[in-house]
Amino acid sequence: MKTRRRPYSDQRPTDLGGGVWSVPVPIPGNPLGYTLVYAVESPGGIVLIDAGWNHEDAWTALRDGLATVGVNVSDLRGVVVTHYHPDHAGLAGRVREESGGWIAMHQADADLVRLYRELAGDDGRHLQVEMMRKAGAGADAEAMVTADRPIPPAQPDVELQDHDLIDLPGRPLRAIWTPGHTPGHLCLHLEDTDRMFTGDHVLPGITPHIGIYPYDRSDTDPLTDYLASLDRLSVYTTTEALPAHEWTFPDVATRAAEIHQHHEQKLITLEALLTPTPHTIWQIAEKMTWNRPWPDLTPIQRGLAAGEAAAHLRTLESRGKAHRHPNAHFSTTP
Incomplete structure (x- = not known):
């Protein structure tokens, strides 16, 4: 079944067949609109894939949406x-409180949850502002002093590794x-229906x-990691994708290859923007193309854009195409 992206107001819980349901859960104030939470049935009970934003409207949508398909x-x-x-x-934490069930997450993200819970409040805000200042953000960094920060998620009970089977008896x-x-x-x-819940890794549009x-x-290169992760899905040519946003689609492998090519083209475009004169990450981000003109982006959106610019610059650096200077300035390779 293929379901095209519609406004949240048009979304409904959907029986996808094979003991799988999707429930749209709103994301307040976010252009994505909603997260698709999936419920997977097994002889040992029902497990959710993701849970949605920690907001009362989201909780009501999740609880009532599950009830619509017969799940308490x-x-x-x-x-x-x-x-x-x-x-x-x-x-996820509220679901655990209501059900007594477990929360499972990969160990690397569980480590980050521990860190963010330690840095909740002013300490984390101070680090974010300093990061933006060092990148050349100017007034945009100062705007982060009063910006809202999401509540850190609950610490998981189960820390997963690659290839682990989820505690879903019979499936x-x-x-x-x-x-x-x-x-x-x-x-x-x-595996029993050759479907893949792709989260945000592979999205259709x-x-x-x-x-x-x-x-x-x-000390990290997330874009190179991401490209390798996309390549890892090349064998799933008949697998249906159930992503966390937008709509379901067939053939995970083809879409993964398209996204890989998108980033390769973005790297070529970014390399052409570099000059022999070193520029800050913020200055380079301003030159890049985003879904809206740079002046129209909010300080938070500019901060995310700078993070993406930094990731692409890091990959160019690892490929010998960009040169890093002190204080996080970049230029063409000498």
Whole structure:
């Protein structure tokens, strides 16, 4: 079944067949509109794939949407979180409180949840502002002093590794580690029906955010990781994708290859923007093409754009196409 993206107001819980349902859960104030939460039935109970944003409207939509397809939150066996971002993990803790079930997440993202819970409040805000200042953000950095920050998600009970089987008795639901969007992003392959819950890793009409935080890190290369994760899905040529946003689609492998090519072209375009004169990450981000003109982006959106610029610059650096200078300036390779 293929379901095209519609406004949240037009979305309804859907029986996708094979013991799988989708429930749209709103993301307040976000242009994505909603997260598609999936419920997977097994002889041992029902498991959710993701849970949605931690907001009362989202909770009502999740609870009532599940009830529409005959599922009571209190009866859930657990929640597998594809990655720690708030539109996926935000309500997992509340589901656990209501059901007594478990929360599962890849170990790398579980480590980040621990870190963010430690940095909740002013400490985390201070680090974000300093990161933006060092990148040359100017007034945009100051705007982050009063910006809202999402509540950190709940710490998971189960920390998954690549190839682990999820606790879903009678149905083989396997974790596939696909780092890039986050260090611990997981796709989940429901092997008995050859379906894959792709989270944000592979989406049908858009591409996920790939960024580096802090921007000046040189010990990680998330875009290179992401491209390798896309290539890993090349064998899933007959597998139906059930993504966390937009709509379901056939042939995971073809879409993964398209996204890989998109980023390769973006790297070529970025390399052409570099000059022998070193520029800050913020200055380079201003030159790049985004879905709206740079002046129309909010400070938060500019911060995300700079993170994506940093990730692409890091990959160019690892390929010998860009040169890093002190204080996170970049130029063409001498």
